[in-house]
Structure formats: C-alpha cells, structure tokens
Amino acid sequence: MATERLLLENYPPIFHPLHIFVFANTLIVYNIHYYSKKIPTNISDRAAWSQKNKRTHLVVLIIALLISLFSLFYLSMKIAIICAFLGLISFAYSLPLLPYGKKRKLKEYGILKIVLLSLVWTMVSVYLPIIYYEIAFSDYQLEFYMRFVFMFPLCAAFDIRDVYIDEKCNIKTLPNSLGIEKTYKLIHVFIVLWALLSLWQFLRIGALDRLIINLFFTVLMKIAIDYTRKETSDIFYLFTIDGLMLFYSLFIIFLG
Numbered sequence: 001m002a003t004e005r006l007l008l009e010n011y012p013p014i015f016h017p018l019h020i021f022v023f024a025n026t027l028i029v030y031n032i033h034y035y036s037k038k039i040p041t042n043i044s045d046r047a048a049w050s051q052k053n054k055r056t057h058l059v060v061l062i063i064a065l066l067i068s069l070f071s072l073f074y075l076s077m078k079i080a081i082i083c084a085f086l087g088l089i090s091f092a093y094s095l096p097l098l099p100y101g102k103k104r105k106l107k108e109y110g111i112l113k114i115v116l117l118s119l120v121w122t123m124v125s126v127y128l129p130i131i132y133y134e135i136a137f138s139d140y141q142l143e144f145y146m147r148f149v150f151m152f153p154l155c156a157a158f159d160i161r162d163v164y165i166d167e168k169c170n171i172k173t174l175p176n177s178l179g180i181e182k183t184y185k186l187i188h189v190f191i192v193l194w195a196l197l198s199l200w201q202f203l204r205i206g207a208l209d210r211l212i213i214n215l216f217f218t219v220l221m222k223i224a225i226d227y228t229r230k231e232t233s234d235i236f237y238l239f240t241i242d243g244l245m246l247f248y249s250l251f252i253i254f255l256g
Contacts, residue, residue, distance in 0.1 A: 002252035003129045006143060006210075011253065017074035018132045022124055024071065025083070027064035029090045031057045046234045047165075079131055086120050114159060114174050118151040142204065146197045146214075150221075150248070153187040153194075157225055157241050160184070161232050184225070191221055213251045220244060 001019070004012035013019075034050045035057040050057070072080060126144045130137055137144070159166070159173040160183055166173045175183040198214035201207075224240050 002249040002256070003126050003140075003143065003147075004133070005253050005256055007129060007133055007135055007140065017071045018079070018128060021068060021071040021075060021083070022128070024064045024068035025087065025090075027060055028068060029087075031061040031064065032091065035061060076131075079128060082123070082128065082131065086123055089116055089120055111174055111177065114152070114155050118148055118155050121151045121155075122148040142197065142201055146194065146201065149190050149194045149197060151245075153190045153221060153225060154241050154244060156183055156187050156190075157228050158237065160228060161237060184229075187225055188222070191218060191225070194218055194221070207256070210252070210256045213248075213256055217244065217248050217251070220247075 001012050001014075035054060037047075037050065122144060126140070126147045127137070130140060156174055160175045160180055163173065163175045163180060167176055174186075178186065195215060195218045198211055198218070201214070202211040221244060224244060227236075228241070
C-alpha cells in the first residue's frame with residue numbers, strides 16, 4: 001500500500017484482489033514454515049508454542065490456501081506467473097526443493113537465503129503493485145532498490161537473533177559465516193545506503209515529506225538495530241524490527 005500511495009498519488013483501497021492474495025500467501029508461507037519446522041521446544045517460547053499447535057498451523061494454512069485460490073481468479077496471468085516463481089523461492093526456504101547439494105533447504109544457504117528473502121519481499125511489495133496497475137517499472141525502479149536496501153538489514157537482524165539456534169540446527173546463516181560483528185557492520189552499510197538512496201529519490205521527485213520520513217526511519221532503524229545487541233526477545237523483534245516495516249508503510253500512506 002505504501003508503494004501504491006506513490007504510484008497512484010492517493011490513498012489505495014485496503015481490500016482488493018492483490019492485497020488479499022498477498023495476505024493469504026503470506027499466511028501460507030509462514031504456516032508451512034512452522035508446520036514443517038522441527039526444532040527442540042526448549043530453544044524458545046516461539047518454538048515451543050509452534051510445536052504444540054501444529055493443528056493451528058494446518059487449519060490456518062488450509063483457510064489461507066482457499067482464500068488465495070479464490071483471489072487468484074481476479075488477477076492477471078502475468079501476476080500469477082510472477083507469484084508462482086516467488087512462491088517457489090519462499091517454499092524452498094522451509095521445504096527441501098533445491099535440487100543440488102547435501103543441504104536442500106534455502107535457509108541453509110546463508111548469504112543466498114538472505115538475499116533471496118529480501119528480494120522476495122521487495123518483489124511482492126514493490127514490483128507486484130507496479131504490474132497490477134500496469135505502470136512502467138523504469139519509472140519506479142529506484143523505489144525497488146530502496147525497498148531491497150530497507151529489507152536487507154531487518155532480515156539480517158533476525159539472523160543475528162537466531163544465530164545460536166541456527167548453529168545448533170547446523171544452519172549456515174550470514175552471521176554464522178561472517179561473524180556477528182561483521183554482520184552488524186554490513187547492516188550499517190545498508191542503513192547508510194538507504195539514506196543516500198533517499199536523498200537521490202528526493203533529487204528525482206522533489207518530495208520533501210517523503211525524504212523527511214525516510215531519514216526519520218534511518219535513525220529509527222539505526223537505534224533498533226543497535227538495541228538488538230542486548231534485547232533478543234520475540235516480542236521485541238515482532239514490534240520493533242518487524243514493526244519498522246509496518247510503521248514505515250503507515251507513515252508513507254498517511255503522511256507521504
């Protein structure tokens with residue numbers, strides 16, 4: 001919706017086929033992940049709840065699948081093909097779909113995993129609205145790059161949080177490969193890059209309100225990432241790291 005606010009220059013409708021489709025498939029991807037995930041229940045409260053509520057994951061998965069199939073009838077074939085590709089990448093995160101190597105889940109391929117995860121979120125939140133409203137991608141490709149740069153540090157922060165869990169499960173993530181401190185440095189590089197791209201966007205379209213929002217969230221992202229050094233609870237990550245995506249969207253929709 002934040003992307004659509006930029007594309008349409010007005011407030012996008014909340015309920016339409018693309019939004020419903022994305023919502024339903026997000027539920028599908030996450031519930032498949034937790035339904036198929038097998039980790040010790042003593043690792044975290046999240047893991048314990050997930051293991052005890054497998055049936056809940058399955059029920060939500062089935063409902064979301066039905067909603068997804070229904071909304072698909074109202075979308076173009078081009079969007080369906082793109083989403084099939086994105087879905088394959090998303091499912092490969094949790095399911096053994098990769099056809100090579102000993103490790104067959106995407107989440108076990110470290111740097112590749114985080115790049116593709118950030119790319120999928122960027123494709124869904126930027127490229128799909130562009131295709132849905134039949135707008136030239138070349139006119140808004142900078143927004144695509146900015147969204148990827150915004151998503152990457154947040155995804156990396158989750159890898160840092162789960163570094164010890166992933167290590168116990170023999171999952172090779174970015175912080176397990178580079179080390180935690182080098183991963184933090186890489187995150188800060190992306191935060192600086194986000195600020196620079198925001199300035200570039202301002203020079204291109206001259207939207208001062210959007211620049212102020214972007215720079216404000218540059219500071220918020222820096223504060224939130226630094227705070228992850230001492231706070232690793234699920235609640236903190238849900239409302240702060242995940243919350244940055246939600247709050248940024250709300251700011252763009254209502255103030256941008």
